[in-house]
Each structure stands twice: as C-alpha cells, then as structure tokens.
Amino acid sequence: MSGFGRYLGAALAARFASEGMGMAVVLLALERTGSAAYGAFVLTAWLAPHVLAAPLAGVLAARARRPRVFYPGTLAGFTAAVAALAVLLGRVPMPAVVAVAVLGGTCGPMVTGGLSSLVAGLVPAGAARDRAYGWDASTYNAAAVTAPAVVGLVAAVGSAGPAMAVLALSGALAAALAATLPYGHEDAGRDHPAHPVEGPPQRSRAGMGAGLAALWRVRELRAVTSATTLAFIGIGSLTTTSVLLAAELGSPRAGGVLMTAFALGALGGSLTLGRMTSVEPGRLVRWALAATGVALAGAAFAPSVAVTAVLFAAAGVCDGPVLTATLRIRSEHAPDAVRTQVFTLGAGLKLTAASAGAALVGIAADAPAWTLLTGIAGLQLAAALLHALVAARGPVPGSVTGPSAASATAPAGRRNPGGP
Template identity: 55%
Template sequence: MLAGVRLYLVTALLARLAEEGVAVAAVLLALDRAGSAAEGAFVLTALMAPHVFAAPLAGALAGRVRSPRVFYTGALAGFALAVEALVLLVGRAPLPVTLAVALAGGCCGPVVSGGLSGLLAVLVPAGTARDRAYALDAAVFNAASVTGPLVVTVVTGLASPAPAMAVVGAAAACAAVLVALLPHRRQQDTEERPTLRADLMAGLAVVWRTRELRAITAATCLAFLGIGGLTAATVLFADAHGSPGAGGALVTAFAVGALIGSLAVARRPVPAPRLAGLAMLGLGLALAVAALAPSVTWAAPLFALAGLFDGPLLSATLRIRADHAPPRLRPQVFTLGAGLKITAASCGSAVAGLCAGLPAPLVLLGIAVVQAAAAVLYAVVRSPRTRGTAAVPEAFTP
C-alpha cells in the first residue's frame, strides 16, 4: 500500500508539473515564433476553458468505467498528445486548428487537476494514513506549481521554448505510463446501472445535499475568486514599491510557503474542517498584513506565511471530499470541485485585471478580505442550523 502511494505521488507530480509548465511554455513558444504572446494566451484559455464543462463528465465516466486504469491512462495520454502536438502547431498552423487541439487537451485537464486525487481514497483506507496521504498530495500540487515553470524556464534558457514544451509533454506521457501501474480496483457490476445522465445529476446533487461538501465547495470557490487575482496583484504590488521584477519572487515565496505548510500537515494531521477554517482565516490575515508592508523586502516573509496557510487549505479540501463523497461518485466530486475552483480563479484573474488602475495595496487587501469572507461562509454553510443534510444521502450510496 505504501509503495502504491509513493508511485501515485510521482505520477501526480509529473502530471501536474506538465499542467503548470504548459501555461508558461505556450506563451514563450508563441512569443518566440510569432513575436507576440497573444496566441499563447489564446492557447492557455483553450486549455483551461473546458474544465468547468468537462469536469462533471470526466468524473462521471471515471466512476462508471469497469477499468479505472484504462480511463486514467487514456486521459493522461490524451493530454500528453495534445501538448506534444502544440509543439508543432503553435505559431505555425492556422489558429483555429491550434485552438481545437488545445481544447481537446483541456478536456483531459480535469483528470489531471482533480481526478487523480480521487485515487488516493482507493489506495489508502480512511484514517490518519489517508489524512497524511492527502497532505502529501497537496504538497505535490504546490511542488508542481514551483517546478513546472522552473523546468520550462531552464530548458528555454538552455535551448528554446519548443524543447521546453516537448519536455512538458514528456512528463505527462510518463504520468500516463505510471498511472497504469497503480493498484486500481475494477468496478463491480451491478444489476441496475444508472444512466450517465443520472450519474451526472447525482454528482451535482451529492455536492449540494452533503453539508460538508457544499460548505467546502462554496468557500473554496469564493477563496479562489481572490487567489485567481493574486499573481496579477502581486506584480502590481511589487511595481508600486519600485521593484517590478520582484513580483515573481513574491509569488515564489508564496508557493514555497504552501509547500512547507502541506508537508507540515502531513507530519501532524489536524481535523480537516478545523484546518480549512483556520487556513482561510490565516491566509486572509497574512495577505492583509502584507498589503500594508512598506517594501517588497518586508512583504516577502508575509507572502511565505500566507502560503503556509494556503497549502494546508488544499490538504483539508482534498480530505473533506474523500471523506464525505460516496465511493462511486468520488471521482466526480473531485473533478467537479477542481473545475469550479479553476473557473473561479479565472474570474478572479479577470477582476484583478479590471482593478489594475486601483492602488496595488488596496487590491491585495481586497483579496485578503475575500479569504476572510470565505472562512465565514464555510462556517455558516457547515453549521447544523443551515438547511441541508450532514451526511451522504442514502440515495447516493453505491
């Protein structure tokens, strides 16, 4: 079982490294070949757009297939093929063709971003071991957010953006091979199998009717409405303090802090509901203090502190989904939650762009307030006095 978890973590790191790296590689490749980053931005949009629409379907299919190994291998292989095809297409082929390939790869994205996490509940029984496994899974997310762009930057510096994007695709291909080696369990046949439409509705319903799932989904979507604009706000903040190039350092400090926070929770797990609420409050407080920092030098450790709370928040989110989703619908709960968060983050990025004319500390303070509001929303929605059920409805139990 421990070997299976280790293999899963390597698989997830490679897959998410590819997902994080392709965003940077696509922009650099377009800039290198066409002299403009516009096509790269369009490709990135095409890769992200299908998440909210494809996530429920990907999760429903993952829960229905008799051989999860084939499904996850096929999804990761499809993502890898799309990335490698973009190496040849970006800046060379007609834009509609390039975007069609990116959209196809984006349809596989929910399996990479959220679907893989559902496998841990199969590999590890409920309890402290699973809590630690999901904390390590959160650390993998954070590690990928640091290493993905770093790998692309290094390979681009040594060669060019095209080989960098090829390396990203190769990482996804390796993940496709490794996921086939995980100890999956075949789905058991049932006398009456629900239709795909019924499964889709059941996944949405279980998220809404299960209080813990409804609370963490609503709260994290609100939180990521702010987090989605954090990168832009950070760059504006650094520029406002006379160090425009230091924005990347602040983002890196946040990511490193998140990685350390995830690893700390893996060593000493905290009950997931308590951890989620404290993490959102701590994240908001740290960003609020950072917004008041007089310089980038003073802000850097505060961004790292904010990351220390962000990493455990992801760990708590994954654990709550695993603990409260029925086994057959668990893949859909993971992909749906991830798809909604990514959509909220993209909206937050757009809002941050619209607020670019405001004072940068004020924008950062607004993001901090959103995190505090998310903590309050989480507490209110999961309260027993809130209308809804606290446990998984019997109708959705496999």
C-alpha cells in the same frame, strides 16, 4: 515501490506538466508570433473546458469498465495535446491550435481531482489516509514551485519549444506510472495485504447531476466547496497582483520572487500543518483561510519587497493546509458512487474561479496594487466566514451523508459496503 508511491510519482509528473503550461504557452506564442495575447487566448482555450468537462470526466471514470485503461488514457490524451501544441502553435491557423487546446483541456479534470479521487482506493481509512492526502496536496505545491522555474530555465537556455517538450515528457511519465497503479479492491488489497482498503466503487450509473447534487446536499461538501471557490477568485488574481505590487515597490521583476515565496510556503504548509490529522478538517480550512487573509493584508502595506516576500511566504504556509483538508473532506463525505465526480467538480469550480479572478484583476489593473491585494485578503477572510456559516447549518432536507449516502446514490444491487 508501493501503489501509493507510484501514485505520487504519477500525480507529481502530471501536475508538473499542467502547472508549466501557463508560462510555456505564452513564451512559445511570443517567440513564434511576437504576441503574448495569442498565448493568452490559447491558454484560455486550455483552461475553459475544465469546469465543463469535470462532471463528464467524473461520470466516465466511475462507469469505466477498465479504469486501468481510462486513467492512463486521459493522461495520454493530455500529453498528446501538450506535444501537439508544442509543434502547431504559431505554425498552423489559430482555430486548429485552439481546437487542440480545448481537447487537451477536457482531460484537465483528471489531472487534478480525478487523480486525487484514487487515494481512497490506495490507502486504508484513518490517519494513514489523512497523511496521504497531505502528500497528495504537496504534489500540487511542488509542481507550482518547480514547473515555471524549469520552463523558464529551459526557454532561456534554448527556446520555448524544448520547454514544452519537457512538459510532454513529464505527462508521458505520468501516464506510464498510472498504468501500473492498482485499480479495484482486489488489486489494492495486494499492495496493503495487512490493511484492506476500499477500492473504487463498482461501475456507477449515477448521472452527471449526481455529483453536483452531492456537493449541494452534503453540508460538509457544500461548505468547503463554496468557501474554497470564493477564495480562489482571489488566489487566481494573485500572480498579476504580485507583479503590480513589486512594480510599485520599485522592483518590477520581483513579482516572480513573491509568487515563488508563496508557492514554497504552501509546499511547506502542506507537508507540516497539512498533516495535522488531530485537527478536524473543516476547522483547519476555516483557520487556514483566515490566516492566509491576515498575512496577505499585512503584505499589502509592507514597506519593501523583502518584507512583502516574507509575508507572502507566511500566507503560503497558511494556504498549504487548505487543499489537504479539502481532499480529506471530499474523501470522508462524498458518496462512493459519485466520489470521482465530487473531486473533479470541486477542482473544476476552483479553476474557473481562479480564471475569473485573473480576468477581474486585469480589468482593475489600473488600481493601486495594495488595494487589489487587500481585496484578495478580504476574499480569504470572507471565505473563512462563509465556511463557518454554511457548516453551521443543517443538511439540505432530504439529503443523507456518510455511508448511507453511498448506498442511497449507488444503483440497486451494486452497493459498496465500505463507504467513505
């Protein structure tokens, strides 16, 4: 199996474990304590560290003397936390459970943006790398479809404990596969001897603020980060809204059907529209966000669950290419010395925005569901407009982009001549 093939296996296994945690933690808490609120509190502790840990995770990854140890090690830490929660939740005092959840959550940025930052070192630049990011994006969507279904099935047949064990085993598989990946220019070249690829930059001394500065100063990064963060406030509230909408349509249990339709559509969109390398990624982000908003607006006024599910699937198809295009933009425009920071920060900001969206829809849960879904659609359209406005502006004064950005950010004597 090629290096990129092993990468996809590791990414899918890690993201499967991550995507299943939301349902598994709540089910396990309900089973052992009778309180879903307990599970929600633990899940908040699991998600909260993502944005705070993202800059540190990026810096540590860039400075790691032995990335072959660091990446599998963080995945192993993530896995250990999942396994510990499976044993401890509901059986030991809550502060200890929350502490474990916080520690596991600090490894979260490496499961998302941290892993995605490795693609540039595994696949040569050009159309092949663009397609690789399409496959990488599909691992998120595939995990979003399969993980909740597997957790629900295992919990229904047995209990939530074994369901958590399945997630831990998936995390362990991810760590094992990550240990086999080529790290560095020399190893990666052996996987693609005819097409040398850029390895990760030499150990970087860039501080934690360097990644955030790049997100602000590089126009393309600023545009896609601001737009997708705004959009994810809506996406984060979509699950709760789908349940409320299904209830209004007379089928309270159909909320899962709507979200499954959205996830399946997103998987299909990432594997088809997301692989359109002939389309400039910034333009793809704008049109995909706008189309997602239009489809969700239509779903808000659909007369039945069946029609709503079709429109949710259409919205998912439109949303699928957004992640692929986002990954391409980060790869092409992130300075080499802070590439991992850019990926982990971008993922952390989106997760935080999604958490905020979930909290907001909880506050507004008494409002008609169609108004909530209309608001989510409006956020997607606003995100498309925001991207267009930010992308049209020039770079922040004093900023640099492209290969020169890598040189400007890298410490003297440690330049990476490849550039993104």
